[in-house]
Amino acid sequence: MVKLFKEDIKTSEVLAWKGVHLFHFSGSSCSQKTRIVLNLKGIEWVSHPINLLKAENYSQWYLGINPRGLLPALVHNGDVYIESNDIVSYLDGTFETPKLIPNDHxxxxxxxxxxxxxxxxxxxxxxxxxxxxxxxxGKPPAALDALESSAGTVEGKTDSHKKIQLAFWRELAEHxxxxxxxxxxxxxxxxxxxxxxxxxxxxxxxxxxxxxxxxxxxxxxxxxxxxxxxxxxxxxxxxxxxxxxxxxxxxxxxxxxxxxxxxxxxxxxxxxxxxxxxxxxxxxxx
Ligand SMILES: N[C@@H](CCC(=O)N[C@@H](CS)C(=O)NCC(=O)O)C(=O)O
The missing domain is CATH 1.20.1050.10 (Glutathione S-transferase Yfyf (Class Pi); Chain A, domain 2)
Structure with missing residues (x-):
């Protein structure tokens, strides 16, 4: 479960947010997964769209919430969760019905x-x-540079995921x-x-x-x-x-x-x- 430490969260205004907030993008498959779970469980949530086409996910503001620069990210009563599968597991454990991860399995x-x-x-x-x-x-090279040079940590540690993302986008641009x-x-x-x-x-x-x-x-x-x-x-x-x-x-x-x-x-x-x-x-x- 990737729940960020307080010191990972540089955009500190979210620490004071109450209720369920989701950063997401309409066409992102991981965002779709999370929105579907919120809908099926009837959870009220506040929408924070981040436009991937404009590389808003690489802004310093968003990197201060998800240092990986990826969508979705969930804020629940000031706690920040990233990784869509961790987010849906968290939601399923916190909002009981309908159960989407039956305990038996x-x-x-x-x-x-x-x-x-x-x-x-x-x-x-x-x-x-x-x-x-x-x-x-492609992604604008300046946006990738912003991700590369950001010093964000995940659970207190320098994050290795960033490298995988950067390699993907740079290879895609190349060939x-x-x-x-x-x-x-x-x-x-x-x-x-x-x-x-x-x-x-x-x-x-x-x-x-x-x-x-x-x-x-x-x-x-x-x-x-x-x-x-x-x-x-x-x-x-x-x-x-x-x-x-x-x-x-x-x-x-x-x-x-x-x-x-x-x-x-x-x-x-x-x-x-x-x-x-x-x-x-x-x-x-x-
Ligand atoms: N393992 C991550 C993958 C997240 C991910 O790759 N999200 C995509 C959208 S589906 C994204 O934010 N892409 C933007 C980018 O790489 O610039 C998760 O499940 O949350």
Whole structure:
């Protein structure tokens, strides 16, 4: 559980905030996960949008709340939590119903959340490779420099996560998404979703009749992957009714809806990829 120490929090005004506050961005998958959990649990929360397209997450103000410069971040009565899976676990423990991490399966669920987190950069790779033109995927070098030079600590220690983020963005700026990266990311998702499909073979949701946090996190990845051209229906036919059942919930669908400009950009990007033999299926061979 990544709960920041008081001395990590340089934007000290948040220490006095009461209630539940979420820093988030509409199109961020980790933010979507957290908003869905807040909705399903009926928790009242204050919204603090941070625009990733304007690199607001690298402002000194936001780095003073989340030294990793990532979304989401949760403030609850002055305590700051980062890492979306830690945030949803915290919310589930603090706001009892409906229970999204049933106690009987807690260890396995935490393991699955870990697996999902490890695939996060693969999701980014495929999103940037197949939904957006390259010129829209980068971060301003000055913003990356701001992250690199910020002296923020996480739980009192210099944080190693920053290096991973910086390497990702700098490599992306240098060579875009390479075919090898796309192939490897696609294969990892194929493996992960094959295992989700097995677990769902004879039940409506991954832990029985009720939706759990694991359904939510895999649903969000499935939803994003579908938009990249990953052949979800062909590879995982057993997941279609599970996916549609989750998508039909009003507390969920509203959090994953794409804005019209993004849909237009994605449509044009994928038309161009079709004309140049560079679609998801052509590149990954999956
Ligand atoms: N492991 C982190 C990943 C967070 C993450 O990568 N968030 C993305 C949005 S989904 C972000 O803030 N990206 C902005 C950036 O890297 O500049 C979590 O689960 O919270």
């Amino acid at each position: 807690r260890d396995r669920i935490l393991e699955q959340l870990n697996t999902e987190d490890e695939l996060h950069l693969d999701l980014r790779t495929l999103t940037f490779g197949f939904c957006l033109p390259k010129f829209l995927t 875009g998404v390479t075919p090898d990266q796309a192939i490897n990311s696609a294969k990892r998702f194929k493996k992960a979703f094959s295992s989700v499909e097995k677990q769902l073979a004879d039940q409506a949701f991954l832990y029985g009749d009720e939706i759990s946090i694991v359904d939510i996190v895999w649903f969000i990845y499935a939803h994003r992957l579908k938009s990249t051209g990953y052949p979800f229906k062909r590879l995982h036919p057993g997941l279609e009714s599970w996916y549609s059942a989750i998508l039909s919930r009003p507390e969920i669908v509203k959090e994953v809806a794409d804005p019209v400009p993004l849909k237009v950009i994605r449509y044009l990007t994928q038309r161009y990829q079709a004309l140049t033999n560079a679609t998801f299926e052509k590149v990954t061979g999956i």
